[in-house]
Every structure is written in structure tokens, then in C-alpha cells.
Amino acid sequence: MLKIYNTLTNKKEDFVPINHRAVRMYVCGPTTYDYFHIGNGRAFLFFDVVRRYFQYKGFKVLYVQNLTDIDDKIIQKAKEEKTDIDKIASKYIRAFQEDIKGLGIKRASIQPKATDYIHHMIKFIKRLEHKGFTYSKTGDVYFSVGKVKDYGKLSGKNIDQLKAGARVIADMNKEFAGDFVLWKKAKPGEPQWDSPWGKGRPGWHTECVVMAKDILDKENYSRRDDSSNPAELFDIHAGGVDLIFPHHENEIAQARADSNSQLANYWIHNGFINIEGEKMSKSLGNFFTVRDILKKYQAETIRHYYLSKHYRSSIDFNTEILRDSQNAYNKLLQPLKEYYRDKGTFPQKLKCERLFKEEFCLAMDDDFNTARALAVLFELGKEIHKSNTSKDLLVYTLLKLGKVVGFFRNISAHIKEAKQDVYTEKLINMLITYRNEFKQERKWIYADMIRDDLAKAGIVLQDTHEGTKWYFKDS
RNA sequence: GGCGACAUCGCCAAGUGGUAAGGCAAGGGUCUGCAAAAUCCUCAUUCCCCGGUUCGAAUCCGGGUGUCGCCUCCA
Incomplete structure (x- = not known):
């Protein structure tokens, strides 16, 4: 019986899929404003392994991974590079696909883009508004966290603590510091869409909820027969630990508000990567991109490194550890x-x-x-x-x-690759023949010269029982 | 201030009540003209410290110490 640690209950639980032959997973994808770093890579790669394991066990897997292509950081980047957000987003989406492939990660079954769902999100926010979970001020629409029962269950927080939270920066428009924005009013020059609240764009926490629901609809994943499950559900919703709060907490809040759904039955979160004992993150600037690491190490080395520790623990990153993994x-x-x-x-x-x-x-x-x-x-x-x-x-x-x-x-x-070039093979075999001649005549100096020079050229000779074998150093 | 996680060989890392997996590194043997590679063998009576529970604890409980994370965008 497969057991999964569920952040929602803080316990290892037996995994019971909604449909006994299929598993549906939703894994938070990248915000496409930069190459992703090895911390992001850990999440992408680990959940790829989860997917592979389900497939190995005979499940059909629906694997959804969103692409956040509208967001403050993308807008920021577009400003810096004096271009528009589409260009930034498409550039880094392409890079994302390349690097994912480079790591040997299977492509998601579906990769919805946030900008393709703006109208769905508007409809969704309207519904929340209608149900009384929102308030709006001067074109911004906020979600009122206090109106949702069980808010904080996922992250183990309660609202009073959040109030006391020393580091919550006050947004003057918020009624309560923990509330979050559903719709952001556009500032001049920013990308914008029409909405009942004026021109603007959706807040980050809404996209996954809306896309998840819509995809299950489209894919004809019907509700479970028994009506105790009020809404469309994924089996698994996953991402890094940092997403637990506020992102995933807020997703659950919206799903609860909309249809009393908890969005997914199992919430899985992977641990961080540390650099010299400290969290690696874009905001700290101490990060390495997967793109760069892939230039020096093969994908399987990185894979071994990621998988050598349990996914929920944090893990250190440095070159020695990669060398160990390579060996x-x-x-x-x-x-x-x-x-x-x-x-x-x-x-x-x-x-x-x-x-x-x-x-x-x-x-x-x-x-x-x-x-x-x-x-x-x-x-x-x-x-x-x-x-x-x-x-x-x-x-x-x-x-x-x-x-x-x-x-x-x-x-x-x-x-095989190493031997594909026939001419190389002929030449090297020729040199091996010469070297064997020298060896027969006990002219070690010449024999060793051939071996050493070939080694310098990246070709390694091995004397074995079946004669001399050779291979390229990196193969 | 609130909440939480972790501490196992030189390094990385499993193990959560029945007597310490695995990887790297290191040492030794085999092979070799010498190498390299490969292969075989060896490598924690002990799990941060102090108490307690138990026939039995790395594992449970209490108390220390240390490291890290979340409460703010982040995988």
C-alpha cells in the first residue's frame, strides 16, 4: 500500500485514488520570467518520479502543470528589457521546456497558461463576489480570508497568529493583512484585461484553482458518484514547501468558498535546496540555474543528487556533492x-x-x-x-x-554512440596495433607514449584479457 | 513574537521499539610490463548531550544544546 505524507493532515496516509485506475496530479509550474534554478528543478524532477512510479504501478496519470505567464515579475522583467510580457513569457516557456527535457523529465499531459484563462478567472471571481467572499476598493478585488471556515488548516496557522505576524506588510486597501488580491487594477502601461471591476489582471492565487476545475471538466473527469465529494478533485496537488503558505492555503480557501471543495485530496510538498546551509532562492540571489548545471553535468548525475535524499528534507548543493553523485x-x-x-x-x-x-x-x-x-x-x-x-x-x-x-x-x-564514427575507430585501432607491437618488443616508452597522448585527447585505453579496449573519457 | 522541522561513520544518506541499508572518500588484495579501469574485501558495539519509560531505544517521553525553515514574492 502506497503511503503519502499529506500536508493537509500532517500525517502519512494510505493513498486511495479517486478513480482506482487513474491518478490525477496538479503540479505547480514555473513563473516564466527567468531560467529556472536547481531548487525549482528539484520539484519538477521529484514529481516526475512520482508520476513515473504511478505509471509503473499501472495507473493512468493525468499530469497538469501550469505556466504562469502573467505576474509582477514578468512585468518587471519586460520593463527592464524594454519589451513586452509576451516576449518574455514565450522566451522562458521555451527555455523551461528545453531544460525540463534536458533533465529527462516527461512533459506534462496538459500545460495550461494563465493568460488563456483570464475570462474563466473573471467568471470565477464574480462567483466568489456573488457569494460574499470578496470586497473591492478602487478597482482591486480582495478575498476575505476570515470568511472561510478552516482557513489555515494546510499551513497550520490560525488567523489570530497571522494578525500578530510581525512581518506582514500592511496594504492600506486590505481589511485584514492576510487577505489576498483576486483582481489587480492595472497601472498605466501594464498589461490589462477588461473586467467588471475595470481594466486589470488576475492575482496569482486564482489561476490554479480555475484551471484545475476547467481541465477536469474538459477531460471529462466526472465527479465521484457519491455526493460527499461536492466538486471536482485532483488526487494530488503538489509543489515546494514555500507554496504551502500563502499560495496553496489561498487556493484551498477559494475552492472552499466556491464549491466547498478542498481542491485535492493529497497535498505534497518538497523541501528546499540550501547553499552552504542557507536557503537558495531567487530573492536571495544565491541560485544556480539548471541550464548552467546541465552544461557541466549529465542529467542523471543531477537526478541522482536530487533523489539521494528524501524529498521532504532540505538538501545541500555544492560541486563536491555533484561529483559524488556522478561517481x-x-x-x-x-x-x-x-x-x-x-x-x-x-x-x-x-x-x-x-x-x-x-x-x-x-x-x-x-x-x-x-x-x-x-x-x-x-x-x-x-x-x-x-x-x-x-x-x-x-x-x-x-x-x-x-x-x-x-x-x-x-x-x-x-x-553505442562512442563508436559510431568509423574513421575514428579505424585510426584508434591502428594506434592500438602499433602500441601492441611496441609492447611485444618491450619498448614501453613508445607504448606508453601512445597511451598517454591518446589520454590527453580524451581517449582512454584499457588492457584487458580480451585485448585492448578503448572509450571516450566522457562516455 | 507565533508556528514547525532536523541533529546517524571523514562527507552524503536510509532506518521511527528488537539490536546500524546504500553511495562517495579511504585502506588492502586480484588483474597489469607499469598504469588506468574494473572487481573483491575492510571500514559506526554506536546514532548531539542529560535524564526517564521499557526485557529491549538511534527510534517513545521530559529537559538542554545546535542548525534550518515558515509567518512576505519564491520550488
Whole structure:
């Protein structure tokens, strides 16, 4: 039984999907005003693994990830670069898709853009207004948090505490510091849409609620038969811990106000990445973009790094830790490389070795304990070396389970690639022949010269029982 | 001021009542003309400190100490 830690209840709970054959997830996506950093990357990648695991278990997965393409920061960036927000947004949406792909993350089933939903949002805000949850002043529309029962349940806060909160900056138009803006009046020169409250744009907290509902409608995900579930629900709504408050809290508040829905049954939040013990964030400026890290490290290295610790813990980032992950991942790759070099292919269509599979699933079922799951893969790798009789089965199992966490992407192509250039291969084989001649004649100096010079060119020679093998240093 | 999390080998990191997974690094062996790579073996009687509960605690309780997060845009 899969157990998931639910922020809503602060407990590990048995996962019971709304539909027993399908899982619907909504994962908060990027605000597209910059390249995303490795902290964002952790969330995107981890929830990709969650999705893969559900698929591995036989669920059909609806994976929705929004793109926030209208927002203060985008407007700010557009001003700085003296261009308009569409250009900024589309540039970074494209970059987002590229970097996601670079990390080996599967594309979401649906990626709604906030600007495509402005009219839906206006309709939604009108409904909230009609039900008496809002107030408006001079063109801004606010949501009155105090009118929602259970406000603060997700983040474990109560309204009185929020009142006492020392750091809530007073917005003169707000009746209460915890209220949030649903519709923002446009300032001159800002992007704007017509609305019953004048020209303006939606506040950030509204888009996910509206898009989530609409998508379930469109996708024909009907309400659950029993009427105890009053509205469309996702199984999972996910994002980083920083989104718990106020973002997700406010989403729930709106859903409650609108249709007494809690939006999703399970709320999952991943921990932060720290730089030298301190939170990494755009506002602190101490961040690394995934784009830059991908220039130096392969996706699987980064993946290993992310998954080596439980997703709810915070995790440090530095170059040593990536180097460790690189070495670790290469170790995992080794038995596969060896197998492939011997057999020229990988085993197909077997069943996973039972014990390893069980151990792996036990780890993943325990609130996605990827660190424990990786340990199972390493044990499996070790076992492949030792085993004479069941190598095929074990190799197959390693490949299959590894893919659940996103490892071994295009592995056979990757191994083959190095040898594809026929001329290179001929030339290097020629040099190897010469070197062997020198070795026969015990002219070590010349033999070593060939080996050393090739090494400088990035080609490594290995003397083995079956003769001299070579490979490119980075493959 | 309010709320919360965490502290396990040199480093990273699982384990939440039954006697310390895994990875990196390190040391040793095999292989080699020497290397490199690979491979095999070794590597925490002990889990921040002090008390308590228990037949039994890294795990539960109480009290310290330390680190971090949220309460503001943020994954």
C-alpha cells in the first residue's frame, strides 16, 4: 500500500485514488520570467518520479502543470528589457521546456497558461463576489480570508497568529493583512484585461484553482458518484514547501468558498535546496540555474543528487556533492555497460526479479523514499557482477527499476554512440596495433607514449584479457 | 513574537521499539610490463548531550544544546 505524507493532515496516509485506475496530479509550474534554478528543478524532477512510479504501478496519470505567464515579475522583467510580457513569457516557456527535457523529465499531459484563462478567472471571481467572499476598493478585488471556515488548516496557522505576524506588510486597501488580491487594477502601461471591476489582471492565487476545475471538466473527469465529494478533485496537488503558505492555503480557501471543495485530496510538498546551509532562492540571489548545471553535468548525475535524499528534507548543493553523485551513477552504469559490450543488446520482455522489485516498491511505497530505492539499485548492480546464472534477469530488473526513477535514458544509444564514427575507430585501432607491437618488443616508452597522448585527447585505453579496449573519457 | 522541522561513520544518506541499508572518500588484495579501469574485501558495539519509560531505544517521553525553515514574492 502506497503511503503519502499529506500536508493537509500532517500525517502519512494510505493513498486511495479517486478513480482506482487513474491518478490525477496538479503540479505547480514555473513563473516564466527567468531560467529556472536547481531548487525549482528539484520539484519538477521529484514529481516526475512520482508520476513515473504511478505509471509503473499501472495507473493512468493525468499530469497538469501550469505556466504562469502573467505576474509582477514578468512585468518587471519586460520593463527592464524594454519589451513586452509576451516576449518574455514565450522566451522562458521555451527555455523551461528545453531544460525540463534536458533533465529527462516527461512533459506534462496538459500545460495550461494563465493568460488563456483570464475570462474563466473573471467568471470565477464574480462567483466568489456573488457569494460574499470578496470586497473591492478602487478597482482591486480582495478575498476575505476570515470568511472561510478552516482557513489555515494546510499551513497550520490560525488567523489570530497571522494578525500578530510581525512581518506582514500592511496594504492600506486590505481589511485584514492576510487577505489576498483576486483582481489587480492595472497601472498605466501594464498589461490589462477588461473586467467588471475595470481594466486589470488576475492575482496569482486564482489561476490554479480555475484551471484545475476547467481541465477536469474538459477531460471529462466526472465527479465521484457519491455526493460527499461536492466538486471536482485532483488526487494530488503538489509543489515546494514555500507554496504551502500563502499560495496553496489561498487556493484551498477559494475552492472552499466556491464549491466547498478542498481542491485535492493529497497535498505534497518538497523541501528546499540550501547553499552552504542557507536557503537558495531567487530573492536571495544565491541560485544556480539548471541550464548552467546541465552544461557541466549529465542529467542523471543531477537526478541522482536530487533523489539521494528524501524529498521532504532540505538538501545541500555544492560541486563536491555533484561529483559524488556522478561517481555513484557511473558505478550503477558499469554493470550495464559491461553487459552491453559483451552481448551487444539488452534483455527484453522479462519479469523483474521478485525480491529486488519488492524491496524497491517497499521503499517507494513509503512516501516515495527514493534514497532507499536507490540503495536497492546499487545492491542490484553488485548482484549483477556476482551472478553467473541470472544476469539477464538482473540486468533487466536494474534497467526497468532504474527507469522508474528516470535513469538509463537512451542507454544503448549512449553506449553505442562512442563508436559510431568509423574513421575514428579505424585510426584508434591502428594506434592500438602499433602500441601492441611496441609492447611485444618491450619498448614501453613508445607504448606508453601512445597511451598517454591518446589520454590527453580524451581517449582512454584499457588492457584487458580480451585485448585492448578503448572509450571516450566522457562516455 | 507565533508556528514547525532536523541533529546517524571523514562527507552524503536510509532506518521511527528488537539490536546500524546504500553511495562517495579511504585502506588492502586480484588483474597489469607499469598504469588506468574494473572487481573483491575492510571500514559506526554506536546514532548531539542529560535524564526517564521499557526485557529491549538511534527510534517513545521530559529537559538542554545546535542548525534550518515558515509567518512576505519564491520550488
